[in-house]
Amino acid sequence: MSLSPPDTASKTDSELLEFMLWLLAALGCKCRRQDETIVVEFVPDSLRPKIGGDAALKLEFPATGAIDQASVVTLDSPIIRSLIDELKATQIVGRAAPADQPESVREVSQRLFDAYTVDGGSVHLGGCTLEDRAVLRVTYVDRSDAAKMKPRLRQHFVTLSGEPLSTSLVESLGLKHLVPLTRSIRMADDQRERWKHIAETAIKGLVRGNESDVLLTTVVWCKFAEGKLAFVIGDATTAIGFSGWAQLFVDGSEKPPALVCESYPQGSHHLAATDDGRIVPFEAVVTCSESGKRVLSGDLETCQATGSKALPEFFVSCPTSGARVLRTSLVACATCQQMVSPTSCDARQCSGCRSLAKVSKNDPRMARVLDEYPKLDRWPRWKLAETNAAYVLVASSLAKRLLIVIDKHDLEVLRLAKGSYFSTKWTEATELDRTACLQ
């Protein structure tokens, strides 16, 4: 057979060698790589007339030119065009698959499981399909200046919509080393023509028309995994859907999705269960300071007095400040005896009792109290403070004082105490006093 002389200054054209290895195999030849040589051990009868009649041959892709020049292959060697023409005539487009990619769900699933840590539980497949999805390879000769005066064989990969694949994805999917497709995947002729058109249009946008020479479009079938992962911790269950290139899951360059929740929107691959039976990101699980239960961080309130975090059922609103505080943090005001937030208290007096101010009997609040307890009208001077829950009233005459704490809603007397004008001390009223003062 007749082949062109080599470029004596070139290095091994591994891209060309790899392409030829695939092309020969795709046309039914039996061949293997031996360093910089392809050894073709068998050529099908139908192909022999197209490449010079040989039943077996050697193709050299030398690093230097110092070898048997008759078998050296360069981009201008007629055998390349002959083989490509033969493939196009019979198949329109090439068909290939990565030489190394997962072929079974089992190969993918273990790597998916490995992505998660499940505290006290397990993960298993809740369903998974492994299907072939196509990307397109355009093989072309680059005649631009960037090819440094020497035409180079190049491969460009695009999606079925013509979007280029990133270099890292090409590497990760193993698209640099393809083998002929061994299984049958049905492709209608018009579909092949459509994909060929998409690939060739994409290459026109990449290099200027007269600087590229498109040789062939190849449909490359890669395994795509899709399914659900099911997690179990005790009686709790949850599932996460996943989809992506199987090879990326296997080599770890892509992880299945993290579990997210409102309390931890950034998501986590570390899963744990709350005491009420929800599987959530581990980072979102916290302990309620009152009950000791493991709950979602978003379920807890923060005590405005102590900073402790607990479930809402352990909180009350302070009657003086309105602050949400733990019931266990409340302290009693020495004057009105209401339970209030410690932050409202100063010298054992709540902010309400500290803000007692003179009030006239015409004040609607006083009018309401005097209407309910007419005997109180005997007291000439009044001071009043108000909290969310109560009125705090101090009545005074020449030498005596009276403290009355009244529920704002039903006007029930919560505390009645006597004092003198000369002391700040209060003495609890007796039943007799109550009768005398109130009824």
Ligand SMILES: [Zn+2]
């Ligand atoms: Zn008070």
